[in-house]
Amino acid sequence: MLFLGCHLSSADGFLRMGETALQIGANTFAFFTxxxxxxxxxxxxxxxxxxxxxxxxxxxxxxxVAHAPYTLNPCSDKERVREFARLCMRExxxxxxxxxxxxxxxxxxxxxxxxxAQGIRLxxxxxxxxxxxxxxxxxxxxxxxxxxxxxxxxxEELKTIIDQVRYPDRIGVCMDSCHVSDAGYxxxxxxxxxxEEFDRIIGLDKLHALHVNDSKNPxxxxxxxxxxxxxxxxxxxxxxxxVHHPRLAGLPCVLETPNDLEGYAREIALLRSE
Ligand code: FE
Ligand code: FE
Ligand code: ZN
Numbered sequence: 001m002l003f004l005g006c007h008l009s010s011a012d013g014f015l016r017m018g019e020t021a022l023q024i025g026a027n028t029f030a031f032f033t034x035x036x037x038x039x040x041x042x043x044x045x046x047x048x049x050x051x052x053x054x055x056x057x058x059x060x061x062x063x064x065v066a067h068a069p070y071t072l073n074p075c076s077d078k079e080r081v082r083e084f085a086r087l088c089m090r091e092x093x094x095x096x097x098x099x100x101x102x103x104x105x106x107x108x109x110x111x112x113x114x115x116x117a118q119g120i121r122l123x124x125x126x127x128x129x130x131x132x133x134x135x136x137x138x139x140x141x142x143x144x145x146x147x148x149x150x151x152x153x154x155x156e157e158l159k160t161i162i163d164q165v166r167y168p169d170r171i172g173v174c175m176d177s178c179h180v181s182d183a184g185y186x187x188x189x190x191x192x193x194x195x196e197e198f199d200r201i202i203g204l205d206k207l208h209a210l211h212v213n214d215s216k217n218p219x220x221x222x223x224x225x226x227x228x229x230x231x232x233x234x235x236x237x238x239x240x241x242x243v244h245h246p247r248l249a250g251l252p253c254v255l256e257t258p259n260d261l262e263g264y265a266r267e268i269a270l271l272r273s274e
Contacts, residue, residue: 003062004212004243004271005029006255006264013045014052014099021061024265025272028062028252030211033092033104038069038084041091049098062252065140065174065209066096068106075109075122075151082122085109090130093137100136103209103252105174107142108152108161119151124164133167140174140208145182145224153183153222155201162206173202176211176256177242178227181234184220188238195247210253212243212271228257229267236270243271 005026008017010033021029034041056064072085089106096104111119131139141161146153151161158173165171175198181187185194198204214232216225230236243253255267 001027001060001062001250002243002272003028003250003252004255004268005252006257006259006268007031007067014048015055018052018055018061020261022055022059024261025268026264027060028064028254030065030067030105030254030256032069033066033095034069034088036067036069036071038071038088041088041095044095044098046098053099062250063209064099064102065252065254066092066099066102066104068092068104070107072106073109073112074106074126075111075114075119077112077114082126086126086129089126093130093132093135093139096137097135102137103140103172103174104137105140105142105209107144108150108158110149111151112149116151116157119149120157120160123151123161127161127171128164128166131165131167131170133170135170138170138172138208140172142174142211143176143180143183145179146184146222147182147224153179155198159202162202172206172208174209174211175207176213177234177239178211178213178215178232179224181215181219182217182221182223184222186219187242188219188234191238191241191245195245199247204247207248208251210242210248210251212239212253212255213257214239226257228259228263229255229270240271240274244274
């Protein structure tokens, strides 16, 4: 089963996202748990969450991939900024229990000059503060483009974090095609080799979700600017191979391309056509 979808707005509630997903041919989706810039989270309506759970079950949806606000910096040099990330993420994980058994994806953050070792130490500390052994959500570190002082531009860095998380079965990875290409992994010419490397360093059993994006920039550029499928440097063929790779079968695939709903419907149909 190919689980394919896109990022949807949560402004009109949970059920509405499920209905929109059905309209555009999606059977998974991603959403921000709150304002993407990290504002206060809306109160969850338990009936609305239950209605989405029913819809997902009735239509054989794959797991959903919630996204933490992208402005959080879990490894900032400022205590106040780290504390805000901790509060948001802890609360988001509590809220995710209304939609049990899904994923919660976040950007590891930027060490802003403190050095990679310190950045990683702060990320681990935060994760060990907020992850509880009894939560049903698996937290996913996103592979990053490595721009500026971003942590997570290499598989080794992600592995170092994962190894220090207290509850290892509650942590995993979400691989973003734009980001890994920008980080210098050759998913265009040698996807097999990249997955082999991921398997050797982290283990493919830790890979739980994919972000499917073309890139405005060539491999290794460390930029992180998404392009529509086929409208960037990765190209339609390589993206098709990414989505349909046998070693990635069954993982939820989420488009984060610059698009309106019609554009997403077209990309979903294209990627399903093989
Ligand atoms: Fe992301
Ligand atoms: Fe992404
Ligand atoms: Zn990105």
